[in-house]
Amino acid sequence: MQTEPITIRVEAEAAKAFRSASPEKRRKLELLLGMQLLESARGGPALDQIMDEISRNAQARGLTPEILDELLNEKES
Numbered sequence: 001m002q003t004e005p006i007t008i009r010v011e012a013e014a015a016k017a018f019r020s021a022s023p024e025k026r027r028k029l030e031l032l033l034g035m036q037l038l039e040s041a042r043g044g045p046a047l048d049q050i051m052d053e054i055s056r057n058a059q060a061r062g063l064t065p066e067i068l069d070e071l072l073n074e075k076e077s
Helices: 012-020 023-042 047-060 065-076
Strands: none
Touching: 023 047
C-alpha cells in the first residue's frame, strides 16, 4: 500500500496525544483516519456509525466497559 503524508488541523490535545503515542498506536490511528477519509469520500457510513454498531453488538454480547478496559490493558502490558 502506497502512503502519502498530509497535514490536517486538529485540536491541540489531539495533536499532543498523537505525538505522544507509540509508533504502533500512531500507525493504527493513521489507518483509521485514512479509512474514515475514504469512506467519507465514497459516501459510505461514517466511522462513528460503524463504531456505534460495533459497540451495540459488543454490549448485547455482554461486553462491559470494565471488561474492555481489562482487555485493552492486557494487550499493552
